Amino acid sequence: MRRQESPGTLSEMNTRVARTHAAVMDAAIELLLEGGPDALTVDGVVARSGVAKSTVYRHWATRDDLVADVFEHLAPQLDPPDPSLDFDESLRTLVQRLADILADDHWRRVLPALMMLKMHHGDVAQIEERISSEQIDVCGDVLRRGMAEGRIAADADVQTLLALLTGPLLMAGLTSVVPIDKVFVDRVVDHFLAGARPRTTD
Amino acid sequence: MRRQESPGTLSEMNTRVARTHAAVMDAAIELLLEGGPDALTVDGVVARSGVAKSTVYRHWATRDDLVADVFEHLAPQLDPPDPSLDFDESLRTLVQRLADILADDHWRRVLPALMMLKMHHGDVAQIEERISSEQIDVCGDVLRRGMAEGRIAADADVQTLLALLTGPLLMAGLTSVVPIDKVFVDRVVDHFLAGARPRTTD
DNA sequence: CACGAACAGTACGATACCGTCTCGTACCAA
Protein backbone atom coordinates (compact mmCIF):
# COMPACT_ATOMS: atom_id res chain seq x y z
CA MET A 1 0.00 0.00 0.00
CA ARG A 2 2.35 2.64 -1.21
CA ARG A 3 1.32 6.20 -1.46
CA GLN A 4 2.89 7.71 -4.51
CA GLU A 5 2.06 11.33 -4.14
CA SER A 6 -1.28 11.47 -2.39
CA PRO A 7 -3.42 12.20 -5.44
CA GLY A 8 -5.81 14.57 -3.74
CA THR A 9 -8.55 15.37 -6.23
CA LEU A 10 -8.68 12.86 -8.99
CA SER A 11 -9.74 15.27 -11.67
CA GLU A 12 -6.70 17.43 -11.25
CA MET A 13 -4.31 14.73 -12.38
CA ASN A 14 -3.74 13.86 -15.98
CA THR A 15 -3.47 10.13 -15.61
CA ARG A 16 -5.37 7.69 -17.73
CA VAL A 17 -7.93 7.39 -14.96
CA ALA A 18 -8.52 11.11 -14.95
CA ARG A 19 -8.91 11.24 -18.69
CA THR A 20 -11.55 8.53 -18.90
CA HIS A 21 -13.26 9.97 -15.86
CA ALA A 22 -13.47 13.32 -17.57
CA ALA A 23 -14.64 11.80 -20.85
CA VAL A 24 -17.50 10.05 -19.10
CA MET A 25 -18.36 13.19 -17.20
CA ASP A 26 -18.44 15.36 -20.29
CA ALA A 27 -20.67 12.93 -22.16
CA ALA A 28 -22.97 12.58 -19.17
CA ILE A 29 -23.32 16.34 -18.85
CA GLU A 30 -24.08 16.68 -22.55
CA LEU A 31 -26.77 14.02 -22.35
CA LEU A 32 -28.29 15.59 -19.25
CA LEU A 33 -28.46 19.01 -20.87
CA GLU A 34 -29.82 17.69 -24.14
CA GLY A 35 -32.50 15.32 -22.96
CA GLY A 36 -32.92 15.68 -19.22
CA PRO A 37 -32.16 13.10 -16.56
CA ASP A 38 -33.91 10.32 -18.46
CA ALA A 39 -31.50 10.70 -21.32
CA LEU A 40 -28.53 10.24 -19.01
CA THR A 41 -28.20 6.47 -19.46
CA VAL A 42 -25.14 4.33 -19.04
CA ASP A 43 -25.39 3.02 -22.57
CA GLY A 44 -25.76 6.54 -23.86
CA VAL A 45 -22.65 7.66 -22.01
CA VAL A 46 -20.77 4.65 -23.34
CA ALA A 47 -21.83 5.39 -26.92
CA ARG A 48 -20.96 9.07 -26.76
CA SER A 49 -17.79 9.00 -24.72
CA GLY A 50 -16.16 6.01 -26.32
CA VAL A 51 -15.46 4.69 -22.84
CA ALA A 52 -16.35 1.06 -22.28
CA LYS A 53 -19.19 0.19 -19.98
CA SER A 54 -16.93 -1.88 -17.78
CA THR A 55 -14.80 1.19 -17.28
CA VAL A 56 -17.78 3.31 -16.34
CA TYR A 57 -18.74 0.80 -13.69
CA ARG A 58 -15.19 0.79 -12.45
CA HIS A 59 -15.51 4.48 -11.59
CA TRP A 60 -19.13 4.59 -10.45
CA ALA A 61 -20.81 1.75 -8.63
CA THR A 62 -24.23 2.48 -10.08
CA ARG A 63 -25.99 4.80 -12.48
CA ASP A 64 -27.44 6.86 -9.65
CA ASP A 65 -23.95 7.55 -8.37
CA LEU A 66 -23.02 8.87 -11.78
CA VAL A 67 -26.10 11.06 -11.91
CA ALA A 68 -25.38 12.43 -8.47
CA ASP A 69 -21.79 13.10 -9.44
CA VAL A 70 -22.89 14.99 -12.52
CA PHE A 71 -25.12 17.28 -10.47
CA GLU A 72 -22.33 17.73 -7.98
CA HIS A 73 -19.98 18.64 -10.79
CA LEU A 74 -22.42 21.13 -12.28
CA ALA A 75 -23.33 22.85 -9.04
CA PRO A 76 -22.35 26.51 -9.06
CA GLN A 77 -20.61 28.22 -6.20
CA LEU A 78 -21.71 31.57 -4.88
CA ASP A 79 -18.67 33.46 -3.66
CA PRO A 80 -19.26 35.98 -0.89
CA PRO A 81 -18.50 39.57 -1.88
CA ASP A 82 -15.31 41.28 -0.77
CA PRO A 83 -15.71 42.35 2.88
CA SER A 84 -14.03 45.67 2.15
CA LEU A 85 -17.00 46.75 0.07
CA ASP A 86 -19.73 48.71 1.77
CA PHE A 87 -23.16 47.22 2.18
CA ASP A 88 -24.66 48.58 -1.04
CA GLU A 89 -21.80 47.35 -3.16
CA SER A 90 -21.79 44.00 -1.38
CA LEU A 91 -25.45 43.50 -2.06
CA ARG A 92 -25.04 44.53 -5.68
CA THR A 93 -22.16 42.20 -6.39
CA LEU A 94 -23.92 39.39 -4.56
CA VAL A 95 -27.05 39.78 -6.64
CA GLN A 96 -24.95 40.13 -9.76
CA ARG A 97 -23.24 36.83 -9.03
CA LEU A 98 -26.57 35.15 -8.39
CA ALA A 99 -27.76 36.57 -11.68
CA ASP A 100 -24.70 35.20 -13.45
CA ILE A 101 -25.46 31.75 -12.10
CA LEU A 102 -29.09 31.89 -13.16
CA ALA A 103 -28.19 33.30 -16.55
CA ASP A 104 -25.86 30.42 -17.27
CA ASP A 105 -27.46 28.11 -19.78
CA HIS A 106 -26.10 24.97 -18.17
CA TRP A 107 -27.42 25.66 -14.73
CA ARG A 108 -30.70 27.04 -16.01
CA ARG A 109 -31.40 23.76 -17.77
CA VAL A 110 -30.30 21.67 -14.81
CA LEU A 111 -32.10 23.57 -12.07
CA PRO A 112 -35.62 22.32 -12.83
CA ALA A 113 -34.36 18.76 -12.97
CA LEU A 114 -32.69 19.27 -9.62
CA MET A 115 -35.87 20.67 -8.11
CA MET A 116 -37.83 17.73 -9.41
CA LEU A 117 -35.43 14.94 -8.55
CA LYS A 118 -34.91 16.15 -5.00
CA MET A 119 -38.42 15.01 -4.18
CA HIS A 120 -37.93 11.41 -5.24
CA HIS A 121 -34.17 10.85 -5.16
CA GLY A 122 -32.40 10.89 -1.84
CA ASP A 123 -28.89 11.57 -3.10
CA VAL A 124 -30.01 14.45 -5.27
CA ALA A 125 -31.96 15.87 -2.35
CA GLN A 126 -28.79 15.85 -0.31
CA ILE A 127 -26.85 17.65 -3.01
CA GLU A 128 -29.58 20.25 -3.43
CA GLU A 129 -29.66 20.75 0.32
CA ARG A 130 -25.94 21.40 0.40
CA ILE A 131 -25.99 23.84 -2.51
CA SER A 132 -28.92 25.86 -1.28
CA SER A 133 -27.72 26.01 2.30
CA GLU A 134 -24.35 27.33 1.17
CA GLN A 135 -26.00 30.03 -0.90
CA ILE A 136 -28.41 30.88 1.89
CA ASP A 137 -25.49 31.33 4.26
CA VAL A 138 -23.68 33.69 1.93
CA CYS A 139 -26.77 35.78 1.28
CA GLY A 140 -27.77 35.73 4.93
CA ASP A 141 -24.44 37.19 5.97
CA VAL A 142 -24.87 40.14 3.65
CA LEU A 143 -28.45 40.71 4.76
CA ARG A 144 -27.56 40.59 8.44
CA ARG A 145 -24.86 43.12 7.81
CA GLY A 146 -27.44 45.38 6.22
CA MET A 147 -29.60 44.98 9.27
CA ALA A 148 -26.69 45.80 11.55
CA GLU A 149 -25.96 48.95 9.58
CA GLY A 150 -29.57 50.03 9.69
CA ARG A 151 -30.16 49.74 5.98
CA ILE A 152 -32.66 46.92 6.40
CA ALA A 153 -35.44 46.65 8.96
CA ALA A 154 -33.90 44.74 11.84
CA ASP A 155 -37.17 43.08 12.82
CA ALA A 156 -37.55 41.30 9.49
CA ASP A 157 -37.14 37.57 9.03
CA VAL A 158 -33.98 36.73 7.11
CA GLN A 159 -35.63 33.88 5.22
CA THR A 160 -38.43 36.17 4.13
CA LEU A 161 -36.00 38.83 3.02
CA LEU A 162 -34.11 36.20 1.09
CA ALA A 163 -37.25 35.21 -0.77
CA LEU A 164 -38.01 38.84 -1.54
CA LEU A 165 -34.49 39.46 -2.82
CA THR A 166 -33.74 36.31 -4.79
CA GLY A 167 -37.27 35.39 -5.85
CA PRO A 168 -37.36 37.78 -8.80
CA LEU A 169 -34.04 36.40 -10.02
CA LEU A 170 -35.30 32.85 -9.82
CA MET A 171 -38.47 33.86 -11.62
CA ALA A 172 -36.51 35.50 -14.40
CA GLY A 173 -34.18 32.53 -14.70
CA LEU A 174 -36.90 29.93 -14.88
CA THR A 175 -39.36 31.66 -17.15
CA SER A 176 -37.00 33.62 -19.42
CA VAL A 177 -39.58 36.35 -19.87
CA VAL A 178 -37.18 38.94 -18.50
CA PRO A 179 -33.55 39.06 -19.60
CA ILE A 180 -31.14 38.76 -16.69
CA ASP A 181 -28.88 41.69 -17.44
CA LYS A 182 -27.34 44.49 -15.43
CA VAL A 183 -30.44 46.62 -15.78
CA PHE A 184 -32.55 43.92 -14.22
CA VAL A 185 -30.04 43.31 -11.45
CA ASP A 186 -29.99 46.99 -10.54
CA ARG A 187 -33.76 47.06 -10.61
CA VAL A 188 -33.96 44.06 -8.28
CA VAL A 189 -31.54 45.61 -5.81
CA ASP A 190 -33.22 49.02 -5.86
CA HIS A 191 -36.62 47.42 -5.48
CA PHE A 192 -35.43 45.31 -2.59
CA LEU A 193 -33.79 48.16 -0.75
CA ALA A 194 -36.86 50.34 -1.16
CA GLY A 195 -39.11 47.66 0.26
CA ALA A 196 -36.86 46.38 3.03
CA ARG A 197 -35.53 49.56 4.55
CA PRO A 198 -36.58 50.43 8.10
CA ARG A 199 -39.59 52.64 8.49
CA THR A 200 -38.65 56.23 9.18
CA THR A 201 -42.02 56.95 10.76
CA ASP A 202 -43.07 54.51 13.42
CA MET B 1 -72.92 11.14 -37.65
CA ARG B 2 -75.67 11.83 -35.21
CA ARG B 3 -75.18 14.32 -32.47
CA GLN B 4 -77.04 13.10 -29.45
CA GLU B 5 -76.71 15.95 -27.06
CA SER B 6 -73.36 17.42 -27.85
CA PRO B 7 -71.52 15.97 -24.86
CA GLY B 8 -69.35 19.01 -24.30
CA THR B 9 -66.80 18.01 -21.71
CA LEU B 10 -66.51 14.29 -21.38
CA SER B 11 -65.75 14.30 -17.70
CA GLU B 12 -69.01 15.97 -16.81
CA MET B 13 -71.11 13.05 -18.01
CA ASN B 14 -71.58 9.91 -16.01
CA THR B 15 -71.39 7.36 -18.76
CA ARG B 16 -69.23 4.30 -18.62
CA VAL B 17 -66.68 6.11 -20.74
CA ALA B 18 -66.52 8.97 -18.30
CA ARG B 19 -66.10 6.65 -15.34
CA THR B 20 -63.19 4.73 -16.79
CA HIS B 21 -61.69 7.97 -18.03
CA ALA B 22 -61.84 9.39 -14.54
CA ALA B 23 -60.49 6.21 -12.97
CA VAL B 24 -57.45 6.30 -15.24
CA MET B 25 -56.97 9.99 -14.61
CA ASP B 26 -57.10 9.63 -10.84
CA ALA B 27 -54.60 6.79 -10.85
CA ALA B 28 -52.31 8.68 -13.19
CA ILE B 29 -52.37 11.76 -10.99
CA GLU B 30 -51.61 9.71 -7.93
CA LEU B 31 -48.66 8.07 -9.61
CA LEU B 32 -47.35 11.40 -10.86
CA LEU B 33 -47.54 12.95 -7.42
CA GLU B 34 -46.00 9.97 -5.70
CA GLY B 35 -43.09 9.23 -7.96
CA GLY B 36 -42.77 11.94 -10.56
CA PRO B 37 -43.25 11.62 -14.30
CA ASP B 38 -41.18 8.44 -14.50
CA ALA B 39 -43.60 6.66 -12.22
CA LEU B 40 -46.52 7.57 -14.44
CA THR B 41 -46.42 4.44 -16.54
CA VAL B 42 -49.22 2.72 -18.43
CA ASP B 43 -48.80 -0.55 -16.59
CA GLY B 44 -48.83 1.31 -13.32
CA VAL B 45 -52.05 3.07 -14.21
CA VAL B 46 -53.57 -0.24 -15.27
CA ALA B 47 -52.58 -1.88 -12.00
CA ARG B 48 -53.86 0.93 -9.80
CA SER B 49 -57.02 1.90 -11.63
CA GLY B 50 -58.28 -1.57 -12.46
CA VAL B 51 -58.86 -0.39 -16.01
CA ALA B 52 -57.58 -2.70 -18.71
CA LYS B 53 -54.67 -1.58 -20.83
CA SER B 54 -56.71 -1.95 -23.99
CA THR B 55 -59.19 0.52 -22.54
CA VAL B 56 -56.48 3.00 -21.68
CA TYR B 57 -55.28 2.92 -25.27
CA ARG B 58 -58.85 3.38 -26.42
CA HIS B 59 -58.90 6.78 -24.69
CA TRP B 60 -55.33 7.92 -25.25
CA ALA B 61 -53.34 7.11 -28.35
CA THR B 62 -50.01 7.05 -26.56
CA ARG B 63 -48.53 7.43 -23.14
CA ASP B 64 -47.36 10.96 -23.86
CA ASP B 65 -50.92 11.98 -24.61
CA LEU B 66 -51.94 10.68 -21.22
CA VAL B 67 -49.13 12.56 -19.51
CA ALA B 68 -50.07 15.76 -21.28
CA ASP B 69 -53.69 15.28 -20.34
CA VAL B 70 -52.75 14.81 -16.71
CA PHE B 71 -50.83 18.09 -16.66
CA GLU B 72 -53.73 19.77 -18.41
CA HIS B 73 -56.09 18.39 -15.81
CA LEU B 74 -53.90 19.53 -12.93
CA ALA B 75 -53.29 23.04 -14.22
CA PRO B 76 -54.63 25.67 -11.83
CA GLN B 77 -56.62 28.64 -12.97
CA LEU B 78 -55.92 32.14 -11.73
CA ASP B 79 -59.19 34.06 -11.54
CA PRO B 80 -58.94 37.82 -11.98
CA PRO B 81 -60.03 39.78 -8.92
CA ASP B 82 -63.41 41.47 -8.77
CA PRO B 83 -63.23 44.71 -10.82
CA SER B 84 -65.23 46.56 -8.20
CA LEU B 85 -62.34 46.31 -5.77
CA ASP B 86 -59.88 49.16 -5.67
CA PHE B 87 -56.32 48.65 -6.81
CA ASP B 88 -54.86 47.74 -3.45
CA GLU B 89 -57.51 45.14 -2.75
CA SER B 90 -57.24 43.79 -6.29
CA LEU B 91 -53.51 43.32 -5.93
CA ARG B 92 -53.89 41.69 -2.54
CA THR B 93 -56.52 39.20 -3.64
CA LEU B 94 -54.53 38.45 -6.78
CA VAL B 95 -51.38 37.70 -4.83
CA GLN B 96 -53.40 35.72 -2.31
CA ARG B 97 -54.80 33.54 -5.10
CA LEU B 98 -51.35 33.04 -6.53
CA ALA B 99 -50.18 32.08 -3.07
CA ASP B 100 -53.03 29.59 -2.74
CA ILE B 101 -51.97 27.94 -5.97
CA LEU B 102 -48.35 27.73 -4.93
CA ALA B 103 -49.27 26.50 -1.47
CA ASP B 104 -51.29 23.63 -2.89
CA ASP B 105 -49.39 20.41 -2.43
CA HIS B 106 -50.48 18.97 -5.73
CA TRP B 107 -49.33 21.85 -7.84
CA ARG B 108 -46.18 22.36 -5.82
CA ARG B 109 -45.12 18.82 -6.59
CA VAL B 110 -46.08 19.07 -10.26
CA LEU B 111 -44.55 22.45 -11.00
CA PRO B 112 -40.90 21.37 -11.07
CA ALA B 113 -41.79 18.47 -13.34
CA LEU B 114 -43.60 20.87 -15.63
CA MET B 115 -40.63 23.22 -15.72
CA MET B 116 -38.32 20.34 -16.56
CA LEU B 117 -40.44 18.59 -19.14
CA LYS B 118 -41.22 21.74 -21.05
CA MET B 119 -37.65 21.80 -22.27
CA HIS B 120 -37.70 18.34 -23.80
CA HIS B 121 -41.36 17.58 -24.42
CA GLY B 122 -43.23 19.60 -27.01
CA ASP B 123 -46.75 18.95 -25.76
CA VAL B 124 -45.87 19.81 -22.20
CA ALA B 125 -44.18 22.98 -23.41
CA GLN B 126 -47.38 24.00 -25.13
CA ILE B 127 -49.42 23.40 -21.99
CA GLU B 128 -46.97 25.34 -19.85
CA GLU B 129 -47.05 28.18 -22.36
CA ARG B 130 -50.83 28.36 -22.18
CA ILE B 131 -50.95 28.29 -18.38
CA SER B 132 -48.28 30.92 -17.87
CA SER B 133 -49.61 33.24 -20.54
CA GLU B 134 -53.05 33.16 -18.97
CA GLN B 135 -51.63 34.01 -15.58
CA ILE B 136 -49.42 36.71 -17.02
CA ASP B 137 -52.44 38.30 -18.65
CA VAL B 138 -54.40 38.36 -15.42
CA CYS B 139 -51.52 39.83 -13.45
CA GLY B 140 -50.66 42.27 -16.20
CA ASP B 141 -54.15 43.72 -16.17
CA VAL B 142 -53.95 44.45 -12.48
CA LEU B 143 -50.49 45.97 -12.79
CA ARG B 144 -51.50 48.17 -15.70
CA ARG B 145 -54.43 49.41 -13.67
CA GLY B 146 -52.06 50.35 -10.89
CA MET B 147 -49.95 52.25 -13.38
CA ALA B 148 -53.01 54.06 -14.71
CA GLU B 149 -54.00 55.04 -11.19
CA GLY B 150 -50.53 56.30 -10.42
CA ARG B 151 -49.77 53.75 -7.74
CA ILE B 152 -47.01 52.16 -9.80
CA ALA B 153 -44.31 53.89 -11.79
CA ALA B 154 -45.74 54.18 -15.30
CA ASP B 155 -42.38 53.92 -16.98
CA ALA B 156 -41.68 50.43 -15.63
CA ASP B 157 -41.71 47.29 -17.73
CA VAL B 158 -44.68 45.08 -16.93
CA GLN B 159 -42.69 41.87 -17.29
CA THR B 160 -40.10 43.17 -14.88
CA LEU B 161 -42.75 44.21 -12.39
CA LEU B 162 -44.28 40.77 -12.72
CA ALA B 163 -40.99 39.12 -11.85
CA LEU B 164 -40.58 41.42 -8.86
CA LEU B 165 -44.09 40.70 -7.62
CA THR B 166 -44.44 36.98 -8.21
CA GLY B 167 -40.81 35.93 -7.88
CA PRO B 168 -40.85 35.82 -4.08
CA LEU B 169 -43.98 33.68 -4.17
CA LEU B 170 -42.37 31.25 -6.59
CA MET B 171 -39.26 31.15 -4.45
CA ALA B 172 -41.26 30.37 -1.34
CA GLY B 173 -43.28 27.71 -3.14
CA LEU B 174 -40.32 25.91 -4.60
CA THR B 175 -37.96 25.97 -1.64
CA SER B 176 -40.44 25.72 1.22
CA VAL B 177 -38.13 27.70 3.48
CA VAL B 178 -40.79 30.33 4.02
CA PRO B 179 -44.39 29.38 4.77
CA ILE B 180 -46.86 30.80 2.29
CA ASP B 181 -49.38 32.27 4.68
CA LYS B 182 -51.27 35.54 4.92
CA VAL B 183 -48.38 37.21 6.69
CA PHE B 184 -46.06 36.42 3.83
CA VAL B 185 -48.60 37.53 1.24
CA ASP B 186 -49.04 40.88 2.96
CA ARG B 187 -45.29 41.24 3.19
CA VAL B 188 -44.88 40.54 -0.51
CA VAL B 189 -47.54 43.08 -1.48
CA ASP B 190 -46.22 45.77 0.85
CA HIS B 191 -42.68 45.16 -0.34
CA PHE B 192 -43.76 45.34 -3.94
CA LEU B 193 -45.75 48.54 -3.55
CA ALA B 194 -42.90 50.20 -1.69
CA GLY B 195 -40.44 49.35 -4.43
CA ALA B 196 -42.65 49.98 -7.43
CA ARG B 197 -44.36 53.23 -6.56
CA PRO B 198 -43.56 56.32 -8.62
CA ARG B 199 -40.82 58.52 -7.31
CA THR B 200 -42.22 61.53 -5.50
CA THR B 201 -39.10 63.53 -6.18
CA ASP B 202 -38.04 63.62 -9.78
C1' DC C 1 -84.71 -8.35 -25.06
C1' DA C 2 -81.13 -7.68 -28.48
C1' DC C 3 -77.30 -5.71 -30.10
C1' DG C 4 -73.33 -2.93 -30.48
C1' DA C 5 -70.06 -0.32 -27.94
C1' DA C 6 -67.05 -0.34 -24.28
C1' DC C 7 -64.68 -3.07 -21.16
C1' DA C 8 -61.48 -6.77 -18.58
C1' DG C 9 -57.88 -9.79 -18.99
C1' DT C 10 -53.83 -11.18 -20.88
C1' DA C 11 -50.42 -12.88 -23.95
C1' DC C 12 -47.12 -11.10 -27.00
C1' DG C 13 -43.25 -8.69 -29.67
C1' DA C 14 -40.11 -5.03 -29.61
C1' DT C 15 -37.06 -2.09 -27.33
C1' DA C 16 -34.32 0.00 -23.86
C1' DC C 17 -31.81 -0.13 -19.89
C1' DC C 18 -29.03 -1.88 -15.97
C1' DG C 19 -25.35 -4.34 -14.22
C1' DT C 20 -22.18 -8.46 -14.71
C1' DC C 21 -18.92 -10.97 -16.96
C1' DT C 22 -15.12 -12.47 -20.04
C1' DC C 23 -11.34 -11.85 -23.05
C1' DG C 24 -7.85 -9.49 -25.21
C1' DT C 25 -5.20 -4.95 -25.48
C1' DA C 26 -2.81 -0.62 -24.30
C1' DC C 27 -0.61 2.07 -21.04
C1' DC C 28 2.99 3.10 -17.57
C1' DA C 29 6.24 2.79 -14.00
C1' DA C 30 9.83 0.01 -11.82
Add this chain to the structure above:
DNA sequence: TTGGTACGAGACGGTATCGTACTGTTCGTG
Protein backbone atom coordinates in the same frame (compact mmCIF):
# COMPACT_ATOMS: atom_id res chain seq x y z
C1' DT D 1 11.63 -5.68 -20.41
C1' DT D 2 8.02 -6.87 -17.50
C1' DG D 3 4.19 -6.98 -14.64
C1' DG D 4 0.19 -4.82 -12.96
C1' DT D 5 -3.44 -1.79 -13.85
C1' DA D 6 -6.77 0.42 -16.50
C1' DC D 7 -9.08 0.02 -20.60
C1' DG D 8 -12.00 -1.47 -25.07
C1' DA D 9 -15.32 -4.39 -26.93
C1' DG D 10 -19.23 -6.72 -26.45
C1' DA D 11 -22.13 -10.68 -25.08
C1' DC D 12 -25.41 -11.81 -21.65
C1' DG D 13 -29.40 -12.25 -18.19
C1' DG D 14 -32.90 -9.90 -16.11
C1' DT D 15 -36.23 -6.45 -15.87
C1' DA D 16 -39.32 -2.71 -17.24
C1' DT D 17 -41.95 -0.45 -20.48
C1' DC D 18 -44.60 0.52 -24.59
C1' DG D 19 -47.98 -0.63 -27.72
C1' DT D 20 -50.78 -4.38 -30.25
C1' DA D 21 -53.78 -8.31 -30.75
C1' DC D 22 -57.05 -11.31 -29.36
C1' DT D 23 -60.95 -13.46 -26.62
C1' DG D 24 -64.67 -13.27 -23.84
C1' DT D 25 -67.70 -10.28 -20.85
C1' DT D 26 -70.57 -6.41 -19.30
C1' DC D 27 -73.00 -2.36 -19.87
C1' DG D 28 -76.64 0.61 -21.59
C1' DT D 29 -79.75 2.03 -24.96
C1' DG D 30 -83.14 1.50 -28.59
